[in-house]
Amino acid sequence: MEALRLSRRDAIASLAGLPALSALAAALSACGKKDIRGLPFDGRIVGPDVARGHLLRTGDLLSRPAVRTERVGTAIVGAGISGLSAAWRFARALDTDFRVYDLEEAAGGTAISGANDVSAFPWGAHYVPVPASPNRALEAVLEEAGALIGRDASGAPEWAEEMLCREPEERLFFGYTWRPGLYPRDGASHDDLVQLARFQREMNVLAARKDSKGRRAFAIPTRLSSDDADLAALDRITMAEWMRTRGYTSPRLLWLAEYGCRDDFGTNLEGTSAWAGVHYHASRLPGEDDDEDASEFLTWPEGNGRLVALLAKSAAGRLSASSLVFDVVPAPKPGAPVRLRVLDAARNEVVAVEARHAILALPKFAAARVFAPWRAAPPAFLADMSWAPWLVANLTLAARPEEKGFPLAWDNVLHDSRSLGYVVATHQSGPEHGPTVFTYYQPFTDEAPAAARAKLLGASWEDLASAVLADLSKAHRDLPDLITRLDVVRWGHAMARPTPGFLSNSVRHLAPSGGVHFAHADSASLPLFEEAQDAGVRAAEAILAARGVRFASLAAG
């Protein structure tokens, strides 16, 4: 535990820009390089456009007059997965009377990706688990992506082998070497292994459990989960408490459980609702035996950027990028339009939009500044919501690091680190040698999100790059010599944190209001592709139904 705390402080301190510590981090990482601050490679801070987003805070925009008024059937605000999925749903219903607005230059939200000479790489979300239960919308998108290639005699989907995560899937740097899998088995005590087996059995039982209505205990999307009282009660305690009450005390098992929370939610054990913490393990298909994780992942070099590109095709010609929607006024009476105002950042002019419907596919902290009624009276649910800041770095390497132990995997996790380690962008595309790109993920789980966010957004590229290097140099001492570029993205609000009570937050019952629908993965659900897609598809279908369009629902469940 001491090592954990030290490394955490190390990373945070260097982010905070404490000169001595960050210099130390740089010195450590540069590994004998002459100039302490000079990193031997290029890089920069890549979007999102924090300044543009912050224009919403002051309210100055509200006083600016519109230069013209446009009209559209449905205005979709936000081109993340939920907004793009709504566009995709409209396009499938042959309804093209919509427009998608996003303040960034590129669509995708936190699933955006990048590319260079070496490889495409993700800047955020980078995989989708193979669906554990039938999900029409998800299967339709995966079929379009070429991932679902057919069905067997029983109707079960068959997946494209080259899009399923290749072996070796994951490895752990523990002690002084890389080991297979995520759980540190070497040196585990008998009690450690007994607790692990008990934990896995318990998760398998929960994964297989169905309620009297036939609903899974922990489903994806979460709204399809059982609401049995004993399950709902899990949302009232933290994952840490749950582990304690179930007698799980093994430090290795606690590490594994917390890794799951940090990985999917950007929260630590104390900050995660037990319902969410259990969901991570029990929403997947039960393993065939205790050792085997049966769940499989679909992934691509650019991560979910592959799906973003596919969904964005539905919005081709109907996507307004660099367009900040700063005001949405619901229709005062049936038949009246929803009124929106948009800052076209390229031309620096404000455009008014009249829409029959709007979908606010924004995180709620942003929606609260955009949606006029919420500006007037902040919604109650907001007080209990918070968002986790994340740092994502892409390290372009001239060659693979020299290393010992288990070979390079897709997901490479460092046990004694508060980062999540890195994913190898070229893992799926095949080359086993030569240049590659590592995508490094670091959620800030251990202090108040606002404080961590302020440090993250205040840090320079040198601070961030040094912190990444200091962290990874535990496992890869030759990294500074191999890196040709290191770019970083600072996600101030990467994902909504599923803290205790998130499931019963009143945001869950948020209903359309005055022609405005709400679609985002932060409405009492988890920060997953499937949730965002489900929210977008259902909002689009609600509008299609309101318009009297006949369609067969694709919504899961």
Next chain:
Amino acid sequence: MGNGEGSAGPGAAPALRPGPVYLAVLLIASCGLVYELVAGTLASYLLGDSVTQFSLVIGVYLSSLGLGAFLSRYVERGVARRFVEAEIAVALVGGLSAPMLFFAFSSPRWFPPVFYGVIVAIGALVGLEIPLLMRLLKGTVIFRDLVAQVLTFDYLGSLAASILFPLVLLPRLGLTRTSVLFGLLNAAVAFWSIRLFRDRVGPPGGLFARAGIVTAILLAAFVVADRLTAVAEENQYADEVVVARTTPYQRIVVTRNRAGFQLFLNGHLQFSSVDEYRYHEALVHPAFAAAPRARRVAVLGGGDGLAVREILKHPEVESVTLVDLDPAMTHLATTHPLFLALNGGSLRSPKVRVVNEDAMIWIEKEPDLFDVVLIDFPDPTSYAVGKLYTSRFYSLVKRKLDPEGVVCVQSTSPLFARRSFWIVDATLRAAGFSTRPYHIAVPSFGDWGFILASAKPVEVRPRLPEGLRALSTELLPSLFVFGPDVARIDDVPVNRLNDQVLVRTYEGEWKRFD
């Protein structure tokens, strides 16, 4: 044991008997030379170019002996004690030299300093010891005799070591155990000298303790020697290393002995020139006997050019595309005299196009179709190679195959790795191929398996080129017969990219024979 008798004059230590000291000289000299030979062998094995390595090792070692002799003048008092201490130090450094160098080799940055540091340390310590011994004997023996005897035993020890090393030590013990064993010998000399010089070394407790600790360390190293090196390469050092090269992709080693020469990739034998014809005739000709046409041929793996040699025996072949990851391998096959003599310069044929690329990546973008594809990858010992045995890879191969074309896959040994062999068969069938497995005895490998595969049922016609040494039309049908200990296992999984059962199965099966 030296039982240093003799009358002690007042204030002086008793005179030494020279005999035991000469024996010590002999042992010290042989130990020193063994360390030198170990270092030279290791360097030529790890770095290649044995002439350079041995000449550097000898030069550095001899000059270090001089350095030690020079330093001996600074030992003014406690000569015997310093001698014993030097002996304990040689035991430790020399004894652990082979394991240390093996470890250091994994880091290109650290290998040269560790390598030369070890040689200089051993040379200087041994160089220190002989003058010290001579000083100890001074006064006991006439100086003329002393010099003659000490140097005689010194050189005799070297002769003994230089004869024992290649003939007995290396083949029987391997490098690590040899170096550790001689370290123990040095430690024994240290113990013995403490007794021998007991009147001159001062308090013996500390010396005994140090010698004891070093002995314990060396004994432990001797026991775990196999795990220390943990490479199957040990047994190759017995033969002369002709080429040793570490490329970004693999480690290429070519050794030569009386019978012929051998290629090792990452420590795994790829062929021995004695019987490779059996392997390559079996890999190539059955596919040609089954294919209705063989104008366009691809070889995946097989950068040694030996499969291509067999392919070119079929005059109808118009083009051969050889895809091998490692340019160093195909370069060797195109330029090294040993390889050229064996493959007949096959890769220099105008019909042959060499592509140095990962076969998985090449095959996705290759526009041409092939009549015959020969797949000759190393055995699936890692995920990186295992991916070339997956249903994904085989379905990509199928797309590049003429509808009537035929594939042959080297599929490891159905005897040593029976389940693995039948997994390859099941995987080919999962990719939509009909298969015809067969096998042949290759003494260097054992019973070796291949699988013919085609989109249509495979029919092997009795059609072989002239002049084959292993195959005949009479023999051909018998290759397709599998006895009970290698017979088909039906209930095997398919090897997939996302679930590489073959790598795990293969590892487990070969462990039983190691």
